[in-house]
Amino acid sequence: MALNALDRHVVVTGFMGAGKTTLGRDLARRLGRPFHDVDHAIEEVHGPIWDIFARDGEAAFRAIEAEFVRAATAARDPSVIAVGGGAVETRGLLRETDAFVLFVDVDVDTAWERVRRSNRPLARDESEFRRRYELRQPMYEEVADGTASDSDGAVLAAAGVHHETGSLDDLGALVPGDGRVALVGDAVVLGIYGPRAQEALGKRFASLHELPPGESAKQGAVLERLWGELRLDRSGTIVALGGGCTTDLAGFAAATYLRGVPWVAVPTTLVGQVDAAVGGKTAIDIPGGKNLVGAFHWPARVVIDETLLETLPERERRQGLAELVKTQLLAGRELDVRGAAAYKSAVCLRDPYDHGDRRWLNLGHTFAHALEAAADFDLPHGDAVALGLLAALRLSGRDTAAVEARLAPKAVAVDVERAWQALLRDKKRSGDTINVVLLGGNGPVVEARPAADVRRELERLIA
Ligand SMILES: NC(=O)c1ccc[n+]([C@@H]2O[C@H](COP(=O)([O-])OP(=O)(O)OC[C@H]3O[C@@H](n4cnc5c(N)ncnc54)[C@H](O)[C@@H]3O)[C@@H](O)[C@H]2O)c1
Numbered sequence: 342m343a344l345n346a347l348d349r350h351v352v353v354t355g356f357m358g359a360g361k362t363t364l365g366r367d368l369a370r371r372l373g374r375p376f377h378d379v380d381h382a383i384e385e386v387h388g389p390i391w392d393i394f395a396r397d398g399e400a401a402f403r404a405i406e407a408e409f410v411r412a413a414t415a416a417r418d419p420s421v422i423a424v425g426g427g428a429v430e431t432r433g434l435l436r437e438t439d440a441f442v443l444f445v446d447v448d449v450d451t452a453w454e455r456v457r458r459s460n461r462p463l464a465r466d467e468s469e470f471r472r473r474y475e476l477r478q479p480m481y482e483e484v485a486d487g488t489a490s491d492s493d494g495a496v497l498a499a500a501g502v503h504h505e506t507g508s509l510d511d512l513g514a515l516v517p518g519d520g521r522v523a524l525v526g527d528a529v530v531l532g533i534y535g536p537r538a539q540e541a542l543g544k545r546f547a548s549l550h551e552l553p554p555g556e557s558a559k560q561g562a563v564l565e566r567l568w569g570e571l572r573l574d575r576s577g578t579i580v581a582l583g584g585g586c587t588t589d590l591a592g593f594a595a596a597t598y599l600r601g602v603p604w605v606a607v608p609t610t611l612v613g614q615v616d617a618a619v620g621g622k623t624a625i626d627i628p629g630g631k632n633l634v635g636a637f638h639w640p641a642r643v644v645i646d647e648t649l650l651e652t653l654p655e656r657e658r659r660q661g662l663a664e665l666v667k668t669q670l671l672a673g674r675e676l677d678v679r680g681a682a683a684y685k686s687a688v689c690l691r692d693p694y695d696h697g698d699r700r701w702l703n704l705g706h707t708f709a710h711a712l713e714a715a716a717d718f719d720l721p722h723g724d725a726v727a728l729g730l731l732a733a734l735r736l737s738g739r740d741t742a743a744v745e746a747r748l749a750p751k752a753v754a755v756d757v758e759r760a761w762q763a764l765l766r767d768k769k770r771s772g773d774t775i776n777v778v779l780l781g782g783n784g785p786v787v788e789a790r791p792a793a794d795v796r797r798e799l800e801r802l803i804a
Contacts, residue, residue, distance in 0.1 A: 343486045344517055345501035346372070346441035347621070347639050347693055350414045353423040353433065354481060355445035355493075356474055357464055358452030364445050366421035368495045373698065375420040377413045379428070390425075391460055403427065403484055407434050414438040428639055429480045436484065443498055444485035449474045493683035494773040500686035501702070502619065504679045509534060509607065512541035512580070516605050517641045520576030521547035521729060525567065527554045530583040530609050533652055533748045538582050558586045561634075567594050578603045578641065578656040584610035584657070585617030587747060589635070592623030598640035601640040607648045611661020612723075614738035615668060615681040618643050620689035620699075637694055638712075647678055660723030661750075666747050667704050667730055671785050686714070689735040701785035704778045705729030711764035716756035724750065732798040736790060737779040760803060 361704035369376035380393030487498030581591030610620035624635025
């Protein structure tokens with residue numbers, strides 16, 4: 342069973358009229374992957390499918406289909422492959438491919454409305470159509486690694502993200518496998534949600550590990566203590582329940598303990614739900630800087646239960662709001678938590694190891710990091726990001742009104758020269774230009790801008 346589509350093909354399946362081609366093509370675009378429509382490819386070689394059915398029968402068609410699916414999934418670079426609704430009847434085919442199987446779910450009435458006037462061989466008779474639907478639904482469910490009915494849902498499923506109200510209480514079922522579970526959280530979060538999480542884990546619960554609050558969790562000494570406390574074998578899973586500090590530290594412990602055990606992130610802050618728990622980056626801080634030691638270790642699952650945010654202090658919510666607004670600017674549209682988690686998931690699946698498009702997520706962060714460093718990190722990250730977004734928008738020639746209205750950034754009193762030096766350290770400078778993430782006409786771009794312009798925008802953020 343594939344837990345996510347990281348470095349794997351996605352095979353999109355579902356009944357006739359589910360919208361597999363539309364959703365598959367959209368998913369491929371969002372993940373930056375090639376898209377193959379197996380029915381379409383078969384028709385190009387063998388002529389219309391209804392003709393193959395009429396001429397040679399369904400079995401012959403299934404054999405051709407299997408051949409196409411095998412060829413498409415044999416390609417080294419992961420792609421998205423939409424298969425016909427009946428591919429599921431070719432026993433074992435989808436399993437054999439080792440792909441992530443995405444089931445596009447649709448209700449039978451919608452499906453029938455969509456296909457009734459087509460010339461599909463299996464959509465001529467309504468009662469036969471409905472009979473097949475009933476027959477196939479359990480087959481899809483059996484082969485599916487994930488289920489979706491819209492574009493964000495497809496991305497979230499591909500990333501292994503489960504977004505549902507009340508899912509904390511289903512944790513026992515949502516943690517993949519059946520091994521033992523070590524639950525990690527800080528004192529505040531464990532105080533509020535620890536007992537519920539523990540109960541939800543039931544017999545799988547093995548141990549509880551408390552971290553110091555906030556950034557002080559992301560220290561070598563805390564990691565070492567956690568390594569020492571863990572008693573999991575390789576079938577075990579670490580569950581990180583908390584904000585970005587908890588998921589960064591526990592995720593890194595999972596990446597390293599026994600040379601890597603699976604982990605599940607249950608983000609309890611807005612920062613965590615729209616950003617930190619998604620994308621597989623884990624890290625601790627060292628005296629030389631934040632997040633300088635870490636690993637890419639994609640969580641086996643991310644469980645997003647927005648009701649956990651109800652207890653989040655306003656100050657913490659603000660931090661997350663800055664990342665949410667950043668994501669909206671990148672996406673070019675309003676997003677809720679689910680949409681923002683899907684946006685980040687797509688970018689990270691597209692560039693899991695941070696060689697390209699993932700840099701977009703740093704919109705405004707060049708400036709934010711410089712201000713934080715100049716303020717000796719006595720500036721909330723969200724406030725710094727809010728200011729950084731202003732600078733990024735101005736350099737992009739964009740209006741800043743939305744950021745001002747949503748985040749009300751206030752210029753900070755820090756030393757200009759210190760901030761500038763920090764920015765230069767953070768950014769590789771080539772000649773007299775500095776690479777910054779900007780918003781272009783077709784979405785985010787990384788562009789070289791004259792150092793003088795970047796400095797001017799930095800100075801505008803300083804009181
Ligand atoms: N790995 C990544 O991709 C990534 C991305 C963004 C940020 N981060 C990291 O995330 C960290 C910041 O995360 P954060 O802002 O979530 O901070 P955090 O983990 O420190 O949590 C903030 C505070 O809120 C409390 N809290 C958490 N959930 C609560 C809840 N539901 N109710 C009441 N209180 C709650 C915590 O006890 C803590 O004191 C930074 O270290 C940053 O580097 C990582």
